[in-house]
Amino acid sequence: MPAMRAANGVREVGALLGAASAETRERLLDGAAPIALPRGATIFIQDSPADALHVLLHGSVGLSTVEDGGVPTMVEILVPGEAFSIPAVMLRLPNPVTAVTLAPSRLIALPAQEVREAAAADPGLMHAAMEQMARQWRLMLDQVVDLKTRDATQRAAHFLARRLVSPRGAVELPEPRAAIAARLGMTPESLSRALHGLEAAGLLRLHGRRVDVPDRAALLRVALPRTEARPRPA
Numbered sequence: 738m739p740a741m742r743a744a745n746g747v748r749e750v751g752a753l754l755g756a757a758s759a760e761t762r763e764r765l766l767d768g769a770a771p772i773a774l775p776r777g778a779t780i781f782i783q784d785s786p787a788d789a790l791h792v793l794l795h796g797s798v799g800l801s802t803v804e805d806g807g808v809p810t811m812v813e814i815l816v817p818g819e820a821f822s823i824p825a826v827m828l829r830l831p832n833p834v835t836a837v838t839l840a841p842s843r844l845i846a847l848p849a850q851e852v853r854e855a856a857a858a859d860p861g862l863m864h865a866a867m868e869q870m871a872r873q874w875r876l877m878l879d880q881v882v883d884l885k886t887r888d889a890t891q892r893a894a895h896f897l898a899r900r901l902v903s904p905r906g907a908v909e910l911p912e913p914r915a916a917i918a919a920r921l922g923m924t925p926e927s928l929s930r931a932l933h934g935l936e937a938a939g940l941l942r943l944h945g946r947r948v949d950v951p952d953r954a955a956l957l958r959v960a961l962p963r964t965e966a967r968p969r970p971a
Contacts, residue, residue: 751792753820756865761855769845776913780836780844787825787832789846793817796842797912799920800834811919813876814839814912816900823870826852840911884922886962892921893931895960897941901953908948935959 754762770789774780780791783802793815800821801809812834815821825832826849856863883892896917900908910917918928932948935941940956942949950956 751794751818751820753792753823753862753865753869757855757859757862761859761862765847765851765855766845768851769847772844772846774838774842774844776838776840776842778838778842780838781832783833783835784831787822787830788849790820790823790826790849790852791836792820792845792847794843794845796844797839798842798844799837799839799912799916801837801919802834809835811916812880813873814916814920819873820866820869823866823873827856827866829853839913839916880922882962887960889921889923889927890931890934891960891962892923893928894935894940894956896921897948897950898953898956898960901950901956904953905951906949906953908950910946910948 754765757765772780772791774796780798781787795817798815798819798821799811800813800815801811803809821836822832822834824830829849856866879895883895887895897908914928915925918925921928923931932941932943935956936943938959940950940952940959942951
């Protein structure tokens with residue numbers, strides 16, 4: 738993650754600010770508010786004014802929605818480096834989700850008006866903002882594909898493979914299993930069965946909050962949607 742020292746002690750900046758010019762980045766970081774939160778802390782609630790852009794530096798944040806007084810629905814889990822909620826900040830709209838820490842987390846909060854002014858004047862920052870919005874839109878689309886074409890085991894495999902960028906290695910899961918299960922549209926019991934099934938198949942090894950993946954490509958093959966997994970007729 739890109740890093741620098743600012744007057745307020747902020748070092749890490751994430752990909753969004755890392756794409757800005759040095760002058761823009763320094764100006765935004767000088768006005769940034771560093772935030773350290775325990776697990777379960779609410780950062781902002783749905784429909785509240787988007788008066789700051791938040792950048793997650795360490796930990797995990799869950800985004801959820803509540804419709805018509807129902808129970809919260811987990812729509813995404815953010816990893817370090819992600820900025821949120823960019824569309825609401827840029828378009829001067831209310832926050833469309835509630836953001837809650839799923840693990841002890843460190844963030845920075847950038848005043849919304851300063852972000853808008855900086856993005857208008859800095860092509861690098863604007864491009865990075867558009868890129869993050871496009872990537873987050875794609876993740877939402879992937880969720881629809883998950884729910885329509887993958888069973889519980891495939892969804893768990895796909896989630897883990899997304900978190901691992903190397904061909905093999907360890908995936909850290911700092912979030913409660915119930916939060917991950919909610920993100921994947923299943924019960925915690927179903928997630929536990931899916932993970933143990935993948936372990937029994939030799940595709941991963943469970944060590945508490947760490948999951949060792951010996952072969953990411955093999956995990957991705959298991960995660961193929963049912964329509965892709967079927968051989969095509971000759």
